[in-house]
Structure formats: C-alpha cells, structure tokens
Amino acid sequence: MNKAGWIFKMAFRDFKQNKAKLFLFVSSIVIGIAALVAISSFGDNLVKDIDSQAKELLGADLVLENNKPIGDQDLDSIAIDRASEVNFASMVAFPKSGESRLVQVRALEGAFPFYGKLVTAPESADELFRKGGKVALVEELLMNQYSIQVGDEVKVGDLIFEVVGALQEAPGQTGITATVAPVVYIPKSFAEETGLIQYGSRLEYMEYYKFAPEVNVETLIEPYKELWETEHIDEDTVEERKDRTGRSFANMSDFLSLVAFVALLLGCVGVASAVNVFVKEKLPSVAVLRCLGVSSRDTFLIYLTQIVAMGMLGSLAGAILGTLVQYVLPQVFGEFLPVEVTVGISWSAVGFGVLTGVLVSVLFALLPLMKIRKVPPMMTLRPSSDSLSLAQDPMRWAVLGLIAVFVLIFSWVLLGGWKEAAGFSAFVAGAFGMLWFVGTGIMWSIRRFLPLTLRYPIRQALANLYRPNNQTISLIATIGLGTAMISTLFFVQNQLLDQVRFADKEDQPNMLFFDIQTSQVTEVRKAVENEGLPIMQEVPIVTMRLEEINGVDKSENDDLSDEVRKSRGLYNREFRVTYRDSLISSESLVEGQLHTYQNDGDSILVSVDQGYADRTGIEMGDKILFNVQGRPLTTYVGSFREVNFQKVSTNFLVLFPENVLEKAPKFHVIITKTETDQQAADVQNRIVKDFPNISVINLGMIVDTLEDILGKISFVIQFMALFSILTGVLVLVSSLIISKYQRMRESILLRTLGAGSGTVSLINTLEYFFLGSLASLSGILLSFIATAMLSVFVFDFPLKWAFGHAAIIYLAITGLTVLLGWLNGRGVLNKPPMRILRSTS
Known part of the structure; x- marks a missing residue:
C-alpha cells in the first residue's frame, strides 16, 4: 500500500472511533455556510428577476420627468403609445370618517403601465378607472388604515372621487414606499379642477413612452440628452432602471453576505477551539505513532485529512440548509423588493459556499493541528503538552497571515473595493482581538488574584475557567460577537427613534x-x-x-x-x-x-x-x-x-x-x-x-411611520443576526459536549472525595453562569463601543445608553448558557461514580 493510501486508511480508522466528536467540530460552520449560500442564492435569483422584469419595474420604455410641463417632443411621433401623469403631494380627505391624510396624488392619462399592470382589488377596478369619470384607486394600506371600502368617497382638493378599488401593486412600488408615500390615482383630466395645481405645489410631470420592439431606446435618445439636461428634464430607460435597481440590491446582498460571513467566522473559532481539545486528547496516540517510526508530517496529514473531510461534509450540509432557507427570504425581504423573486438552486452559490466552508474550516483548524508536528516520541513516557507551545513557530504566524489574507480577499469580492474590504477586515480583527483580550485578561486575573476566602463552590467554578480544556476564550469570542451584533441593533434603533420622536x-x-x-x-x-x-x-x-x-x-x-x-x-x-x-x-x-x-x-x-x-x-x-x-x-x-x-x-x-x-x-x-x-x-x-x-x-x-419602517428594517437585520446567535449557541453546545468528559472526570473526583451532588451541581451551575455572564457582558461592552462610535461619527446625535435592553440580553444569554450546561452535565450527577468510570474506561 502506498503512503497516501495508508494515510487515508488511518484517517478513516480513527474517524470511526471519533466520528461523533469530529461531527461536532464541523457542525459549528453549518449555520454560517447556510446563511452564506442562502444570501448568495437569493442575490443570484434577484439579479435574474430584476433583469427579466426590468420593463415591469419602469412600466415603459422611456420616462421623461420635469417639474413643469414637458411639452411636445420629437419622440412623440416615433412612439407607438404614450401616457402622461402629473403627481404631487397633497392632503386627501375621507368624508365617511371625516379624517385626512397626506398622500402622493398621481393624476394619470393613458394606458400606463405598458408593461405589467396596476394590480387592484377587485381586478375590475383598473378597467373601471381607465373608463374615466370621477373615480380613484387608493393604496390598499391607506384603505385599511382608514377603514375605506370600495364605493366610499375620497376628496382630493375641491373634487370628490368614488373609490373603485384598492391599489395593491404598481411599477416600482414596494411595501416601504407605500408606507412612506401612499398613492391615490385619479384621472388626469380632473387634475386642474382639484385646485391643487398652483404655485407652491411640488409638481412632477411625467411622460411615458412605448416604442416598437426593434427600437434601441438608448441609441434613440442619445441626441436629445444634452437638450434635456439644459431644460432639467430627467430621462429614465429600462436599462438605467435595471442597473440602478441591480446596484441597490447588490449592495444589500453584499452587506447581508458580510453578516453571514461573520457568522461563519464565529463557527470557525468554534472549530479551532474544538480541534484544540481534540488534538490534546490525541497527543498520546500521536506519540505512539512517532515511536513506531511514522514521521511528524504523516501523522499531521492523517488528522488534516479528517478535518478536510469533515469540512467538506459540514459545508455540504450548510449548502443544503442554505438552499432551503432561501425559500424563506422573499417573505423576509418582501417589503423592500420591487420585483417578485423566484427561488431555485443556484449552483454557483452552492459551489461558492462549499469552497468557502472548506477553506475557512481548514485554515482555522490548522492552528491547533500544528501541535501534532511537534509531538516527540518521548511523550509516551512523559505525557505533557507544556512544551508544544506554538508561540515561536513560524508556521503558526504563516497560518494567521493566510487567515487574514483570506478574510481580506473575501471581503473585497463582496464589497468590490480594497478600502472597504480593509475596513471590514479591520473591524472583524478588532472585534475578535478585543474579545480575545477580554477572555485572556479574565483568565489571567482569576488565576492571579482568585481569593482563597471565597466559598469553595465559587472558587472551584471560577478556577474551571482557566483549567485545561476550558472553552472560555472561544465562547467569549463567538457568543460575545453574536451578542454584540444584536445589542448594537437594539441600541442604534432606540437612538434613531429617540431622535425622531419630536411630538x-x-x-x-x-x-x-x-x-x-x-x-x-x-x-x-x-x-x-x-x-x-x-x-x-x-x-x-x-x-x-x-x-x-x-x-x-x-x-x-x-x-x-x-x-x-x-x-x-x-x-x-x-x-x-x-x-x-x-x-x-x-x-x-x-x-x-x-x-x-x-x-x-x-x-x-x-x-x-x-x-x-x-x-x-x-x-x-x-x-x-x-x-x-x-x-x-x-x-x-x-x-x-x-x-x-x-x-x-x-x-x-x-x-x-x-x-x-x-x-x-x-x-x-x-x-x-x-x-x-x-x-x-x-x-x-x-x-x-x-x-x-x-x-x-x-x-x-x-414618527409612527418611521417606527414602522425601522421595525421592518430591524426585523431583517435581526433575521440575519439570528444566524450569528445560532452559531454562537451551536458552538456553545459543541464546546460543552466536547469538554463533557473532562468535566465528568473532575465531577467524579469530587464525588469520590465526598462532595455531594448538590455541591457538584452548584459548581457546574456557577461555572456556566460565569461563562455566560462573561460572554454576554463582553458582547454588550463591544456593542456599547460600536453604538458610541456610530452616534458620534455617523449619526451625530447625543449618546443614550439602552441599559434596559442590555439587561434583557444579558439575562437571556446567561440563562441559556446555564440551561445548556445543566442539561449537558445532569447525567453525571444522577449516577454513582463507579458506574460512570466503567462506562468511560
């Protein structure tokens, strides 16, 4: 058997003995890959739908717009159909209820939209509106808000119109635009009679054109652009609207992909932590292999092969889950989308997600795996890993450099600019660095200054935070960053709402x-x-x-x-x-x-x-x-x-x-x-x-409208932040299970020395309470810093701390950590020590 075959055979044999632990190692990246694939698939499908529905977005081949009547154009004789509109902001009144509302009045003449249609309820309302007369189509949101029924009346200026239907969809209209500026359509022939077209009104005159299919609109309008610019006439074509809309939602997709990437990086920290524990448990086996003449390179490749295989499986699982999640995203983002988004498998997104997952899982696993290269045969006699520090290993710094380069390049691919990519990478590095500093500082402080006068359960629980196989730093990094994201969202949202609550x-x-x-x-x-x-x-x-x-x-x-x-x-x-x-x-x-x-x-x-x-x-x-x-x-x-x-x-x-x-x-x-x-x-x-x-x-x-909009936006961000929170929870669960056997031996030792189940349970509960508190408080501290920077440098408004939300988040994260820790260790407390020793021997 050649060497490669032997390495694969050894990797597979060891995998069968440790498959549960190895699956836990890569489970941390599943959520991040799922988020990445879901957003990438959604973005790909959105781009296709914007491209295919571009004419429905605009409703015409060409739109001319000015704040005064546009007048006759040379294009009038070339177009096969035309429509015109004058729109303005105005109050409308509902005589039935006696209430009034500021709306966007659109006085329309012609068959616009030429592509797509005005979706109304009932469907016949559009046809009734086109027939003329004093009739109106009213935004469905507005009708629901004021309990308006078909057949009721709406007063626009000096005229009263009969409401013949609820407007549900119109070209370029989204749920957000309907919330900000609800629309009332009336026939243009009555616009002057309303008495609203006078000096001071902000009027927009629109001319819509439809050309024969063989006409190249971009070429057709080129000679007129200079004249239109002089007369302050804005033109909009299908290609321009498609590009503009595509850029807007590409930016949104890139932002959401970065959020998903943060979730993936959190999972990779969990991978690194889990592999570190796995490597420590395998050091005796590696020492035996070294005694049998296996080179350090070959032993390293055995375990690297396992990690690559598990990274591939985890990435594939995440890609499948992400493909399913994308079916939910059109409902999540529906209020913001101007087109109807179709869903389907995007193989480019799946391939991108799988490749990303394998690369990052291997890169982060390499750091602890490199300890295997330093295992000497003598460790079979002196089983100590104290001499395996990688601080001076140049390969360790090479791997850290590769991770930094990968994050930078990935950010550049999403953001399209090195300056923006460097900023995002610096943010990620700064956030992880700050959380690592907090975790390391806490562990050092406990080891150095832990008072001997504390009650034994408290002292023991605190000591567990820095003992071998602890997960303190990885959990503070993952759960802390997830907490920071959700906390910052709440804090900034409250700041914004506080600024707009003028009333x-x-x-x-x-x-x-x-x-x-x-x-x-x-x-x-x-x-x-x-x-x-x-x-x-x-x-x-x-x-x-x-x-x-x-x-x-x-x-x-x-x-x-x-x-x-x-x-x-x-x-x-x-x-x-x-x-x-x-x-x-x-x-x-x-x-x-x-x-x-x-x-x-x-x-x-x-x-x-x-x-x-x-x-x-x-x-x-x-x-x-x-x-x-x-x-x-x-x-x-x-x-x-x-x-x-x-x-x-x-x-x-x-x-x-x-x-x-x-x-x-x-x-x-x-x-x-x-x-x-x-x-x-x-x-x-x-x-x-x-x-x-x-x-x-x-x-x-x-204020009510802004609260509604901010609520919708925050829901989208919370949905994406949920991936980070879920990743943090999954890392927490994996870390608890991985360290279960280490904690089990310590608990058995305590039980053998005479500690009661209540004492052991109290120690475990306190340990997880301290761990959850440190993780959540670190995240909240980071969010306070982020909120302060956003308040001063971005929004320029006075800083106001949301301590109430911070307390709720702290209690939720800490309570979840304690609950999961208790569920993980309850089997140890309910069984005799000898029975557990026999089962683990």
Missing part, C-alpha cells in the same frame, strides 16, 4: 402647514389661533434654480478639471429659500456675517449652510446667479451658517436678506404645536376641509 418633546413643534398661498396666510393664521394653538413660525418660501457660479454654467462646469469643478448637484437641484435678517434657534453663524439689503445699489449677500458648502465646493465670496421664476438674480456668498437639520424648524440651505424676494412668487409655511394626537387629527381635518390646497405634516404620524 413627545417640549418646545418642539409637531405640526406644519405648507403650500399656503399669500392670499390665504391671514385666514390660516386666524384659523390656527382659533384652535387655541400658538404660531411658532410663519415663513415665506421662494423656489429658484442656480444658473451660474462665478460665471460658470452647468455645461462649462462639466468641462473643468476635478480640482476646480463644482458639484453637479448645485445645478441640478431646485432651491427653496426664505429671507430674514436674523438667525433662528437651529442656526449659528460660523463665518462672515449676515448683511441687510437696503437699496437697489447694494450687493445681495446670501448665507449658505456650512455643511452643504463643504460638500459642493461653495466658497466665501462666490458669485451665484439664481433663476427666480424666470428672472435672473445675482448674489454673493456673504456668510456660512451651521444648521441643525435634526431640529424641527424651517431650516434652509440658502438664506436671503430681507427686501429682495418679497415680490417674488412664493408660498408660506406655518408651524405650530398640539398637545395630543387627537387634537392634531382634529385640527388637521378642519384646516384641510376649509383650505383643500394646504398640506399638513403631522409629525406624530411621521
């Missing part, structure tokens, strides 16, 4: 009335005051566009070098500005000073938000030419303000001085505060009834 804060307004025409200001102010509400702010708003900056228009700016080119966003956006000669509570002056415009000969000095200036390249003294409803207006940057946009107020990027824009077309905003949600609803309904063109933002409702 619960004193001195913070919670109701905004906007789209108020100048002729209505006095009446609306009086109506609000008659309700007993304060007028906290009344602000005029003027709409304008930026034409030139320092004499450079949009096309000239595009030709400049990167060093001097301004942001394209300056020319593309529509500015809404106000005018006053003083700052408000949400502003502070950081550079320059506010100027008062006194006569026609003065220069007009405007104030710009510092953050916006930094992002776009605006500098002090820049000459800016604005287009104010067709009239050019030259201004200069005279100051920078720091604006707190998180505070509920009329905050603006650009602030004009008084005596400049008073005669310009404008609308007004009035801000007030109600005491209760019911008062807010009553005031809103009465104002909308008397002034149908006015829109109302009820911040209490906004």
Whole structure:
C-alpha cells in the first residue's frame, strides 16, 4: 500500500472511533455556510428577476420627468403609445370618517403601465378607472388604515372621487414606499379642477413612452440628452432602471453576505477551539505513532485529512440548509423588493459556499493541528503538552497571515473595493482581538488574584475557567460577537427613534402647514389661533434654480478639471429659500456675517449652510446667479451658517436678506404645536376641509411611520443576526459536549472525595453562569463601543445608553448558557461514580 493510501486508511480508522466528536467540530460552520449560500442564492435569483422584469419595474420604455410641463417632443411621433401623469403631494380627505391624510396624488392619462399592470382589488377596478369619470384607486394600506371600502368617497382638493378599488401593486412600488408615500390615482383630466395645481405645489410631470420592439431606446435618445439636461428634464430607460435597481440590491446582498460571513467566522473559532481539545486528547496516540517510526508530517496529514473531510461534509450540509432557507427570504425581504423573486438552486452559490466552508474550516483548524508536528516520541513516557507551545513557530504566524489574507480577499469580492474590504477586515480583527483580550485578561486575573476566602463552590467554578480544556476564550469570542451584533441593533434603533420622536418633546413643534398661498396666510393664521394653538413660525418660501457660479454654467462646469469643478448637484437641484435678517434657534453663524439689503445699489449677500458648502465646493465670496421664476438674480456668498437639520424648524440651505424676494412668487409655511394626537387629527381635518390646497405634516404620524419602517428594517437585520446567535449557541453546545468528559472526570473526583451532588451541581451551575455572564457582558461592552462610535461619527446625535435592553440580553444569554450546561452535565450527577468510570474506561 502506498503512503497516501495508508494515510487515508488511518484517517478513516480513527474517524470511526471519533466520528461523533469530529461531527461536532464541523457542525459549528453549518449555520454560517447556510446563511452564506442562502444570501448568495437569493442575490443570484434577484439579479435574474430584476433583469427579466426590468420593463415591469419602469412600466415603459422611456420616462421623461420635469417639474413643469414637458411639452411636445420629437419622440412623440416615433412612439407607438404614450401616457402622461402629473403627481404631487397633497392632503386627501375621507368624508365617511371625516379624517385626512397626506398622500402622493398621481393624476394619470393613458394606458400606463405598458408593461405589467396596476394590480387592484377587485381586478375590475383598473378597467373601471381607465373608463374615466370621477373615480380613484387608493393604496390598499391607506384603505385599511382608514377603514375605506370600495364605493366610499375620497376628496382630493375641491373634487370628490368614488373609490373603485384598492391599489395593491404598481411599477416600482414596494411595501416601504407605500408606507412612506401612499398613492391615490385619479384621472388626469380632473387634475386642474382639484385646485391643487398652483404655485407652491411640488409638481412632477411625467411622460411615458412605448416604442416598437426593434427600437434601441438608448441609441434613440442619445441626441436629445444634452437638450434635456439644459431644460432639467430627467430621462429614465429600462436599462438605467435595471442597473440602478441591480446596484441597490447588490449592495444589500453584499452587506447581508458580510453578516453571514461573520457568522461563519464565529463557527470557525468554534472549530479551532474544538480541534484544540481534540488534538490534546490525541497527543498520546500521536506519540505512539512517532515511536513506531511514522514521521511528524504523516501523522499531521492523517488528522488534516479528517478535518478536510469533515469540512467538506459540514459545508455540504450548510449548502443544503442554505438552499432551503432561501425559500424563506422573499417573505423576509418582501417589503423592500420591487420585483417578485423566484427561488431555485443556484449552483454557483452552492459551489461558492462549499469552497468557502472548506477553506475557512481548514485554515482555522490548522492552528491547533500544528501541535501534532511537534509531538516527540518521548511523550509516551512523559505525557505533557507544556512544551508544544506554538508561540515561536513560524508556521503558526504563516497560518494567521493566510487567515487574514483570506478574510481580506473575501471581503473585497463582496464589497468590490480594497478600502472597504480593509475596513471590514479591520473591524472583524478588532472585534475578535478585543474579545480575545477580554477572555485572556479574565483568565489571567482569576488565576492571579482568585481569593482563597471565597466559598469553595465559587472558587472551584471560577478556577474551571482557566483549567485545561476550558472553552472560555472561544465562547467569549463567538457568543460575545453574536451578542454584540444584536445589542448594537437594539441600541442604534432606540437612538434613531429617540431622535425622531419630536411630538413627545417640549418646545418642539409637531405640526406644519405648507403650500399656503399669500392670499390665504391671514385666514390660516386666524384659523390656527382659533384652535387655541400658538404660531411658532410663519415663513415665506421662494423656489429658484442656480444658473451660474462665478460665471460658470452647468455645461462649462462639466468641462473643468476635478480640482476646480463644482458639484453637479448645485445645478441640478431646485432651491427653496426664505429671507430674514436674523438667525433662528437651529442656526449659528460660523463665518462672515449676515448683511441687510437696503437699496437697489447694494450687493445681495446670501448665507449658505456650512455643511452643504463643504460638500459642493461653495466658497466665501462666490458669485451665484439664481433663476427666480424666470428672472435672473445675482448674489454673493456673504456668510456660512451651521444648521441643525435634526431640529424641527424651517431650516434652509440658502438664506436671503430681507427686501429682495418679497415680490417674488412664493408660498408660506406655518408651524405650530398640539398637545395630543387627537387634537392634531382634529385640527388637521378642519384646516384641510376649509383650505383643500394646504398640506399638513403631522409629525406624530411621521414618527409612527418611521417606527414602522425601522421595525421592518430591524426585523431583517435581526433575521440575519439570528444566524450569528445560532452559531454562537451551536458552538456553545459543541464546546460543552466536547469538554463533557473532562468535566465528568473532575465531577467524579469530587464525588469520590465526598462532595455531594448538590455541591457538584452548584459548581457546574456557577461555572456556566460565569461563562455566560462573561460572554454576554463582553458582547454588550463591544456593542456599547460600536453604538458610541456610530452616534458620534455617523449619526451625530447625543449618546443614550439602552441599559434596559442590555439587561434583557444579558439575562437571556446567561440563562441559556446555564440551561445548556445543566442539561449537558445532569447525567453525571444522577449516577454513582463507579458506574460512570466503567462506562468511560
């Protein structure tokens, strides 16, 4: 028999004796591989579905969009079908209940969508809507919220429409968009009669085109792009929508894959820990083989062969489980998906998962396996592993380097950039390093400073944390990182919700009335005051566009070098500005000073938000030419303000001085505060009834909507974090089972020396209590650090500790550890010592 055959035979023979333990070694990676394969399969299927349903996403071959009527186009004669739409945010009222709601009104004319359809309940509602008349389709979510039935009425502006059906699906519509901006469709022929199309309304005009199948839309529109850009007309084609949607969900898939990869890395830490225990138990057998003349290389290959085989089996099991899990993911992510996702086996994802699983399990197993190379024949006489330290072994550092390189390359494959990959890898290394430091520091502290005055059960339980075959570091690393992920989610979610709960804060307004025409200001102010509400702010708003900056228009700016080119966003956006000669509570002056415009000969000095200036390249003294409803207006940057946009107020990027824009077309905003949600609803309904063109933002409702959205997002993240938690639990179970025999011998020794079952049980319970506490507290500590960094560097809001959630997580993780430890050791306590000794001999 050749040497390779003999190695496989020895590996198989040893496997039959230790198959239970070896299966436990690789069981830790099953969950991580399952998550990786599930997400990869889901991502592959999503990309295919976006590609196949791209036309249904857009609903047309070409969409043109502008904030004013688009007018006739050369393409009109080429298209085989056209449709048009004007949409705007407005209040609608439901006469049946007397309630009102801010919605997105879409006034539609034509057969849009040309691909796909408006899914309604009943199905005939779409056909009834197309026939014309004062009929409406209302978002199903909205109908459920206000108990609206088919046949009821909805008031849009000055007109009342009959609700002929509930809108369930529309091109590009998702559950999240329905929550944020519910839609009401009405026929475009009645749009003007509603009285809502007037100055101050944020209008979007849409033209939808369908071309013959043989027409290449991208080639067709190329000659018109420059003209459309000049006229601020945005175009959207099937290819652009497909690419944009694909990129968005590819980013989501990559993020979720990274979360799954973290779960896999946790499992690999469990593999390394389990293999370490396995190697310690095999050292005598390895020493015997060395005495028989087997080289250290061959003995190493025997056990490496076992690990490779088990890694393959574990990866295959994870791939099968992940393929099954992907059938659940469309339901988990359904609120966020614009297409209907099909499920099926993605062989590329399966192969990717299996290859990844084998590589990482072998890489992490190599660290403890290398001890086998150092076993001398003399260990048969002196069975001690103290001399097998790998601290000075260069191969150990080579393996650690390979692990780091693998994590970096894997991250790069998912993220597509070395900078992002390095950041993620540094995070993983930092998290593991911090948890390893905590575990090592605790073990060292207990060994060095354990008081002899403690009661014996407590002292014994603490000592078990650093005795041979302990799993302290691996469990703190795995369970701690899983706990950190779920804890950080809860903490950040609470921080975000706390920032948006404006309605619960004193001195913070919670109701905004906007789209108020100048002729209505006095009446609306009086109506609000008659309700007993304060007028906290009344602000005029003027709409304008930026034409030139320092004499450079949009096309000239595009030709400049990167060093001097301004942001394209300056020319593309529509500015809404106000005018006053003083700052408000949400502003502070950081550079320059506010100027008062006194006569026609003065220069007009405007104030710009510092953050916006930094992002776009605006500098002090820049000459800016604005287009104010067709009239050019030259201004200069005279100051920078720091604006707190998180505070509920009329905050603006650009602030004009008084005596400049008073005669310009404008609308007004009035801000007030109600005491209760019911008062807010009553005031809103009465104002909308008397002034149908006015829109109302009820911040209490906004908070409810944000809570709903954050709840959906957190559910998705919790679902993914569950893989990490399950991996940590599986590692915990495996570690407890692996160390069972070591603990069994210690318990037998204690029982033989006269310790009662109660004492032994108390020692085991305390040991697992300390272990669970250390793991959960380490994870919570890491999550506190992550939350603090996110609060300061990302979200820029005051830090608030969620000690209540932290306590719940601590109790849950610690309780689970104690329960599993008790279940693992109960057989030892209920049997006589001699019986157990005979069964393990």
